[in-house]
Amino acid sequence: MLVGIDLGGTKIETAGFDAESPELTNIWRNRVATPDNYQSTLEVLSQQITAACTHCALPDDHPIGVGCPGCPNPKTGLIRNANSTWLNGQNLAQDLKIKTGHPVRLQNDANCFIRSEARDGAAKGFGSAFGVIIGTGCGGGVWLGTNLWPGASGIAGEWGHNSLPWPGPNETPGPSCWCGQQNCLESWLSGPGMLRHYQQEGGPAHSVEELARRALAGDQLEQSTLDQYANRLARGLAQMINLLDVEVIVLGGGLSNLPQIAERTERLIGQWVFSDASTVRIVQNHHGDSSGVRGAALLWANERPS
Structure with a gap:
């Protein structure tokens, strides 16, 4: 047991x-x-x-x-x-x-999370993988071959506290993060970060689930919010691909359940990957919560x- x-x-x-x-x-x-x-x-x-x-x-x-x-x-x-x-x-x-x-x-x-998915989940059979949790926070884990790679001091994969790359004019200087830095990916891609942006654009104080429901129903602001979220997620993950060049990225956490978020992100990510063609797979987790x-x-x- x-x-x-x-x-x-x-x-x-x-x-x-x-x-x-x-x-x-x-x-x-x-x-x-x-x-x-x-x-x-x-x-x-x-x-x-x-x-x-x-x-x-x-x-x-x-x-x-x-x-x-x-x-x-x-x-x-x-x-x-x-x-x-x-x-x-x-x-x-x-x-x-x-x-x-x-x-x-x-x-x-x-x-x-990535240990579970590499064993018999969405990362099984791949030689390298990056596991992403997007929920209350924004974390990551690196799997190479048959083992987790924690890094020299145990912080490998902490992509959430890199700055949002390739920021637009409305994304700088960016929000302050609890860690003391500014414009961290976690400040944009976590659940609280996504809802903060949504409300700044005029959205009501909804949950992420309600926002997603409204987007599926065709509400314009909610659809725009999801589009911007996928764009930022793709930029953040492209930065990781340019560093690690893993074969697959597995999405987990509550926001991984946003409508078609894996497919949207995979379509967008090639714009920022430093390669003539992006081959990375971006997939939903297999084992859920x-x-x-x-x-x-x-x-x-x-x-x-x-």
Whole structure:
């Protein structure tokens, strides 16, 4: 049995999977809201671990995989770069082990996502892949051959805090980002960033889902908003292709469900890729909302802690 937790900006998802089944069959799943402070988050995560192990009849020292925003420093274990800022500077893996007794492995949520998709999802069979999460934030993970590539300091794939490339006159100097920089891709491509732009153009305070519904119904402002979003997404991903030249980009997170966003982006991206012809595939994820939590569970695949 493998147990994973996906700690998101708005929800925490916990799941147990049958490690013996080729398709990693889901045995148990639960979702709760994400608190807005560290101590409450630690408490809720502890409760979810207990619930999973009770339901699946697992021992008190069963290992747990956790995907979270940001990434742990490989030397100190302290989380950095999380848009859920109360996680920054905390050693979540160590604190959870102390609180629950369970060994914990922690990895960036986008890295967990591409781990799942490379195993048996939309990136399976490709030699290189970039996994993208566009939701509350904007993250990425790099898969090369048969392994995740975290980079020298664990931040490989953090494309959301590069500046929006090839900006137009109405995109500079751009919005301020929570990270302290200006015009970050996350400020445009995250859910809050997209809605901010939509409302600045005169749209009401809708959800992303309602915006997409109105666009499909033919509303002009909403269609224009989706067109501009796809254009910015294509520019941001073209920048990554010019650096990494991966074979496939897999889209995940809530905004990956926007109407035909993968197809739109793939059609546009060649304008900015530094090649005579762009061959990159841009595809929707295979495992849906469960891909991140699957990848977190896979952090302990084929081994037990010593």
